[in-house]
Amino acid sequence: MLIKERDISPDLIITELKEKSVLTVLNMSGNDKELQHALTLNESFESNGIKLFHAAGIHPHEAEKASDDYTWIRNSSSKILAIGEVGLDFHYDFSPEKDQEKVFRSMIELSIELEKPIIIHGRSAEKRAVDIIKEYGNDLNVLFHCYTGDMETALEIIETGWLISFSGILTFKKSTDFHEILKTIGISKILFETDSPFLAPVPFRGKVNTPAKVFHVYDFASKLLEIDINDLAKTVSDNFDKFFGVK
Numbered sequence: 001m002l003i004k005e006r007d008i009s010p011d012l013i014i015t016e017l018k019e020k021s022v023l024t025v026l027n028m029s030g031n032d033k034e035l036q037h038a039l040t041l042n043e044s045f046e047s048n049g050i051k052l053f054h055a056a057g058i059h060p061h062e063a064e065k066a067s068d069d070y071t072w073i074r075n076s077s078s079k080i081l082a083i084g085e086v087g088l089d090f091h092y093d094f095s096p097e098k099d100q101e102k103v104f105r106s107m108i109e110l111s112i113e114l115e116k117p118i119i120i121h122g123r124s125a126e127k128r129a130v131d132i133i134k135e136y137g138n139d140l141n142v143l144f145h146c147y148t149g150d151m152e153t154a155l156e157i158i159e160t161g162w163l164i165s166f167s168g169i170l171t172f173k174k175s176t177d178f179h180e181i182l183k184t185i186g187i188s189k190i191l192f193e194t195d196s197p198f199l200a201p202v203p204f205r206g207k208v209n210t211p212a213k214v215f216h217v218y219d220f221a222s223k224l225l226e227i228d229i230n231d232l233a234k235t236v237s238d239n240f241d242k243f244f245g246v247k
């Protein structure tokens, strides 16, 4: 839970979530230490009526320095819902692209081995990520998180039966391309997220993001699509349950 590094207490996160009726959280862990810490929070979330789910995987930023021993993911397989976030980031290129691709392939193979959906971080590399995953067949359950790619790749993702998740970026004024993508693909294959602690939505830009602020992504999208926010929330919640095989 990266939010821990921002000194935000789980109690505050839970209080905010309850205030906004956000009752499902999916946390991503990039190493064993993060995952084990995140797992200790299950009880306090659950006792407040909030489901806390977990994903684990090697982020492309870490590809160069990460160990290729993935025992920690295998050992926690029963406690995680998905492999993620994994993929490619050719925007920041914090790790050499060759290393990113190697680790990404290992993560795809792990998702097949453990029979888990895979959550993709594909910044400025969405199409390349799609092509690599397709080398492994079309049967994988794939979610492109925090989507900022183009329309063509978005349509390919949806047509393949995969999902796209939009973050607070959707609420930014300059995000007209992503507004068009959302309007075009509709709501049957989408999720919303905060990507906290990053990317706080309007009206919190520049501040630390917290999970409950996903409310503002829903609020924005419901106005953009002219759909009642409760109907939108119900559909997206069903999409989540179906994709991750929960409930």
Ligand SMILES: [Zn+2]
Residues within 6 Å of the ligand: 085, 120, 121, 145, 146
């Ligand atoms: Zn990401």
